[in-house]
Amino acid sequence: MTAVITADHLTIRFGSFTAVKDVSFSIERGEVFGFLGPNGSGKTTIIKALCGLLPPTEGGGTILGMDIRKDAAEIKRNIGYMSQKFGLYEDLTVAENIAFYAGVYGIKGAQAEQRKAEVLELTGIESYLNRRAGQLSGGWKQRLALACAIIHSPQVVFLDEPTAGIDPVARRALWDLLFRLSGQGVTFFVTTHYMDEAERCGRVGYIYLSELVAMGTVAELQQMPEASPQGTSRLQIRLPNPSSILGSLRGTAGVREATIFGSSLHALVDTDKIPALEAKFPAAQIETILPSLEDIFVTLTYKIMEKSR
Amino acid sequence: MREYFHGLMPVCRKEMLHIQRDPGTLFFALLFPMLQLFLFGFAVDTNIRQIPTVVLDESRTQESRRLLQSFASSDVFDLKLAVNSPDAMYEAIQSGRASVGIRIPTDYARTLQQGTSATVLLLVDGSDSSLAGQAVNTATGVTLRQSLLRVLPDGKMPIDVRPSVLYNPSTRSANFFVPGLIAILLQMMTILLVALSVVRERERGTLEQLQMTPVAPLGLMVGKMIPYGGLAFLELCAILAVMRVVFQVPIHGSLVLLLVMSLPFLLTVLGLGLLISSKARSQAEAFQLAMGTVLPSVFLSGYIFQIGNMPVFFRGVSQIIPATYYIRILRGIILRGAGIRELWLNAAVLTGMGCLALLLAARQFVRKSAS
Numbered sequence: 001m002t003a004v005i006t007a008d009h010l011t012i013r014f015g016s017f018t019a020v021k022d023v024s025f026s027i028e029r030g031e032v033f034g035f036l037g038p039n040g041s042g043k044t045t046i047i048k049a050l051c052g053l054l055p056p057t058e059g060g061g062t063i064l065g066m067d068i069r070k071d072a073a074e075i076k077r078n079i080g081y082m083s084q085k086f087g088l089y090e091d092l093t094v095a096e097n098i099a100f101y102a103g104v105y106g107i108k109g110a111q112a113e114q115r116k117a118e119v120l121e122l123t124g125i126e127s128y129l130n131r132r133a134g135q136l137s138g139g140w141k142q143r144l145a146l147a148c149a150i151i152h153s154p155q156v157v158f159l160d161e162p163t164a165g166i167d168p169v170a171r172r173a174l175w176d177l178l179f180r181l182s183g184q185g186v187t188f189f190v191t192t193h194y195m196d197e198a199e200r201c202g203r204v205g206y207i208y209l210s211e212l213v214a215m216g217t218v219a220e221l222q223q224m225p226e227a228s229p230q231g232t233s234r235l236q237i238r239l240p241n242p243s244s245i246l247g248s249l250r251g252t253a254g255v256r257e258a259t260i261f262g263s264s265l266h267a268l269v270d271t272d273k274i275p276a277l278e279a280k281f282p283a284a285q286i287e288t289i290l291p292s293l294e295d296i297f298v299t300l301t302y303k304i305m306e307k308s309r
Numbered sequence: 310m311r312e313y314f315h316g317l318m319p320v321c322r323k324e325m326l327h328i329q330r331d332p333g334t335l336f337f338a339l340l341f342p343m344l345q346l347f348l349f350g351f352a353v354d355t356n357i358r359q360i361p362t363v364v365l366d367e368s369r370t371q372e373s374r375r376l377l378q379s380f381a382s383s384d385v386f387d388l389k390l391a392v393n394s395p396d397a398m399y400e401a402i403q404s405g406r407a408s409v410g411i412r413i414p415t416d417y418a419r420t421l422q423q424g425t426s427a428t429v430l431l432l433v434d435g436s437d438s439s440l441a442g443q444a445v446n447t448a449t450g451v452t453l454r455q456s457l458l459r460v461l462p463d464g465k466m467p468i469d470v471r472p473s474v475l476y477n478p479s480t481r482s483a484n485f486f487v488p489g490l491i492a493i494l495l496q497m498m499t500i501l502l503v504a505l506s507v508v509r510e511r512e513r514g515t516l517e518q519l520q521m522t523p524v525a526p527l528g529l530m531v532g533k534m535i536p537y538g539g540l541a542f543l544e545l546c547a548i549l550a551v552m553r554v555v556f557q558v559p560i561h562g563s564l565v566l567l568l569v570m571s572l573p574f575l576l577t578v579l580g581l582g583l584l585i586s587s588k589a590r591s592q593a594e595a596f597q598l599a600m601g602t603v604l605p606s607v608f609l610s611g612y613i614f615q616i617g618n619m620p621v622f623f624r625g626v627s628q629i630i631p632a633t634y635y636i637r638i639l640r641g642i643i644l645r646g647a648g649i650r651e652l653w654l655n656a657a658v659l660t661g662m663g664c665l666a667l668l669l670a671a672r673q674f675v676r677k678s679a680s
């Protein structure tokens with residue numbers, strides 16, 4: 001296995017504000033890595049640093065073995081990047097945008113034609129070739145942005161919230177596309193706020209207040225002691241009217257967290273208090289479950305908030 | 310070397326598409342300078358003629374009438390008002406109906422005949438300094454001539470000045486001002502176009518995407534300069550045509566030389582536009598900064614005020630204003646028919662300034678992208 005993206009004690013400060021604090025990780029070839037964290041936690045900043053746009057204050061990293069501090073120009077030639085905000089020209093057509101990016105990456109002649117045909121086939125955007133980019137719907141805009149980002153067949157692609165604000169069908173189409181490409185050995189670094197998307201990823205990282213607080217496969221994260229502390233259980237509680245007991249459940253001794261999940265409740269409870277809980281809510285069906293990613297991240301977030309207090 | 314300009318051609322092509330897609334901006338950019346050329350070209354006439362003048366003739370003699378006649382024939386004074394009292398004369402000047410008052414006292418003819426010195430009072434509204442200066446000079450000249458004619462027995466002047474104005478024989482101000490105006494209009498249009506095109510990309514987030522590609526700062530900048538420089542060049546040709554046909558300003562020197570020597574100026578103002586775009590965060594800010602370059606170029610470039618008459622400090626400032634050099638080139642070629650030998654230094658200075666602005670902008674751009 002070869003690491004294609006590494007961060008090594010990466011720290012980035014803007015003046016006295018630390019946007020990224022001592023972050024280290026390593027991502028293998030062909031991985032689809034999901035990167036999560038609340039707004040302002042430093043996701044975009046890390047991506048910019050890894051692409052060589054922002055020199056790190058401390059630490060460093062590599063992309064495909066190239067140093068992010070020294071080889072910025074070379075790195076830019078070999079990666080794809082799709083910014084959080086739609087970064088293409090709305091007054092240009094789909095074809096003109098793609099042609100522009102092909103030109104910018106120095107792809108010429110027959111090779112350019114071939115690559116254009118490939119990305120059009122891949123993204124299915126062929127029927128919109130002469131439409132202005134500004135007139136595309138959100139989902140098609142994102143597919144166009146992806147087409148431009150991979151026109152030069154990059155080995156590593158950074159996607160900053162590629163599915164923000166687009167509908168579920170378009171989201172699924174985009175993810176299917178990512179997995180098709182990752183099957184061909186392309187490595188993806190994807191930020192998102194959607195848990196279901198994160199759960200599709202091979203591995204996920206969670207950044208909170210500029211620090212990487214969790215990283216691993218979903219199964220690994222579920223086993224994290226911080227996410228499932230010793231002596232506690234993750235419970236699903238089924239009741240006809242879950243919202244009516246949320247308050248009293250939270251007030252019950254031994255209940256650390258409780259939240260509504262559709263028609264049931266999820267709770268983190270001290271294992272020895274489960275019999276008392278069953279006695280208090282006789283009508284409830286209680287079963288032990290594995291924590292979801294959301295459960296894990298909420299638990300981690302609370303823990304850090306408590307610690308910093 | 311190619312490395313430094315990576316992305317130039319795609320950026321250039323894309324920029325031309327932007328221009329085509331936005332005909333409104335294009336139309337405005339080309340038409341606006343033209344409108345201003347007409348507006349200022351016709352409005353600016355610094356030769357002072359026909360100053361409204363009020364007359365109080367208390368002498369009412371043949372001599373006093375002869376003096377007034379010579380005032381009137383100078384073309385500088387328009388003796389449009391006659392009053393009967395000093396108060397009425399002051400009132401006419403104060404109210405703005407007249408800018409100059411001439412008072413000939415009761416004893417004017419008598420003193421003249423006695424051979425002693427007669428007094429004529431000239432009142433001048435000093436609120437317009439160039440008008441006042443012209444009025445005083447002309448009045449002095451007129452009375453001096455009258456005095457000499459009285460003293461000299463045969464009415465023949467010992468020295469007769471025959472002025473002959475070279476290069477601008479009719480001393481028409483259009484000939485003097487329109488060439489300078491070209492520099493100002495071209496500068497305004499070019500800086501605005503190029504600065505707005507960069508700032509628009511920053512506002513829309515397309516610049517962020519672009520910075521993640523291998524496009525080099527110089528490739529991006531020169532790629533933007535070429536189409537907008539081309540537009541500015543077309544505008545220059547149109548302005549020169551209007552100057553020649555509408556304002557009847559002949560071009561004494563070589564038109565080709567004029568066009569070639571305009572390129573360094575375009576380079577400089579394009580560079581300035583890029584420099585501004587690297588500072589400005591919004592289109593409004595870019596607009597303000599671009600307009601900020603106009604006033605110094607109008608007042609300190611020799612366009613309106615002679616540089617030689619400026620205080621030392623401003624004379625220094627005028628040396629770093631690109632329009633100063635371009636106006637020398639324009640006036641030199643258009644009015645005096647000057648050639649390369651007289652003007653090459655100006656073009657060289659402009660070329661240097663342009664390259665400097667471009668490099669500074671590229672450096673700013675790299676630094677900015679890092680934050």
Ligand SMILES: Nc1ncnc2c1ncn2[C@@H]1O[C@H](COP(=O)(O)OP(=O)(O)OP(=O)(O)O)[C@@H](O)[C@H]1O
Nearest residue numbers: 014019037038039040041042043044045046084680
């Ligand atoms: N150039 C900069 N100068 C100063 N502060 C900055 C700069 N860029 C980002 N920041 C700050 O760094 C923090 C992290 O920003 P970043 O954009 O990385 O967050 P994010 O995780 O991508 O958030 P979001 O989910 O909203 O996209 C924010 O508080 C932001 O205000």
Ligand SMILES: [Mg+2]
Nearest residue numbers: 043044084160
């Ligand atoms: Mg972000």
